[in-house]
Amino acid sequence: MTSEFLKYQAQTTPHPLALEISHANGSFIYDTNNKAYLDFVAGVSASPLGHNHPRVIRAIKQQLDKYMHVMVYGEYIQKPAVELTKLLAKNLPKPLEKTYLTNSGTEAIEGALKLAKRATGRSEIIAANKAYHGNTMGSMSVMGFEERKQAFRPLLPDVRFINFNSIKDLEKITTQTACVILETIQGGAGFIEPANNYLAKVRKKCNDVGALLILDEIQPGIGRTGKLFGFENYNCIPDILVTGKALGGGMPIGAFTASTNLMDLLMDNPKLGHITTFGGHPVIAASALATLKEITESELIPQTLEKEKLFRKLLVHSLIKDVRGKGLMLAIILDSAKITNQLILKSQNKGLILFWLLFEEKAVRITPPLTISEEDIIKGCSIIIDVLNEIQQA
CATH class of the missing domain: 3.40.640.10 (Type I PLP-dependent aspartate aminotransferase-like (Major domain))
Incomplete structure (x- = not known):
């Protein structure tokens, strides 16, 4: 399917992430190998209730x-x-x-x-x-x-x-x-x-x-x-x-x-x-x-501020210079665009979806579904810290 995707569907960049999607549910997206990816992006903020919400x-x-x-x-x-x-x-x-x-x-x-x-x-x-x-x-x-x-x-x-x-x-x-x-x-x-x-x-x-x-x-x-x-x-x-x-x-x-x-x-x-x-x-x-x-x-709106606190508590690392934004519209600011690229791509390999911002090359988008659980926030932030440790030690 990748070759057909590149041949027939117009692209927006020379290097799309090219995950082949099978299905999605809640805060997770699954590829055609049934690998699960925790979604910290929510379709670039477009899926506030996660994927396949029953209502x-x-x-x-x-x-x-x-x-x-x-x-x-x-x-x-x-x-x-x-x-x-x-x-x-x-x-x-x-x-x-x-x-x-x-x-x-x-x-x-x-x-x-x-x-x-x-x-x-x-x-x-x-x-x-x-x-x-x-x-x-x-x-x-x-x-x-x-x-x-x-x-x-x-x-x-x-x-x-x-x-x-x-x-x-x-x-x-x-x-x-x-x-x-x-x-x-x-x-x-x-x-x-x-x-x-x-x-x-x-x-x-x-x-x-x-x-x-x-x-x-x-x-x-x-x-x-x-x-x-x-x-x-x-x-x-x-x-x-x-x-x-x-x-x-x-x-x-x-x-x-x-x-x-x-x-x-x-x-x-x-x-x-x-x-x-x-x-x-x-x-x-x-x-x-x-x-x-x-x-x-629901209580989703006030919960965003509590979840923001959890993200800010967990996203502490010497390579993280700032965490900007409010609620569940957050961006990690790193030392360089190179580290940003490494974090996004290595995290995807480990089953966590992150993404870029348009103009700030040192930023990593964190805009998960509003429905994301505290357990999944902890899980995703742990992957981020692990990847940053790998980058720092390389």
Whole structure:
């Protein structure tokens, strides 16, 4: 199968990990040799309830027996999508009350940027250096990493960049600015949290100049940081909230949420201001609804902070320079990119799945399912320490 994978399926890097997957359950993935791998990545934060969660699988199967795709987004009343958007509104502060469902996080970013331009009549977008918001052309335009986008220019005009956590850079937000788009916690940059009430200060600046604030919660959202939404940790409510990844419970989804007054701008003048065929797909919405119910009705969210404490207690080694992030959105910071690569690849050989971050070459991603047990955290961290000892002794 490896040769066919490389021959027929387009690749994203010259050296994919190329595990051939047989099945997955809970916090474990199994290859075709039935070797078990403890999953510390959760599909890059997209499987918050682990693999094959019974509540999610049951919801998917029940919806499959009723209907799948019947009409493009927004025309027919389909209960799973209505119930999902209603539950999101119930769990969000005012004025975040109306949600547009999309197929992916990057599509939701595109919709959010369009909405900000439509609402303000302005064209300037302020984004952050080392930001990652997706890989379509609009999302790439607000990616703060030139190496990854220079081959695809020209991109959107009128995009300016600021440094995350820089108060001085807030001077660049002016009455020409349509929106400021930030990750609540910077992901690809190394899981950088906002410091010194930064997001609240961005919020005030946007209010002062009439710009909208878009917060990208595609990674930190849906319970990963000890709150249902990451911004709840930082004294800041955005004008437009973007979610994805974990919301689908392992199925492909994105969403952007705003006030009714803002979101209704996409209905008219022009009509069909943002459209999608498969957004709000009933099977995916059913999966997302079951996922959101499980996370909000259980103790998983407060448990993330206890599990974070356990990770921080166990991940102590002379090669580990820092453990960044919050809840179960953590990154080990090592001495060098070489050690990062060795740790990820050697850990896979020992049955532990770790992964890289996009821009910080010294970082190792730890974003396990929220459902991971303390026993499995101890087991995985033991593998990490053992591998680091091997690297140090080599």
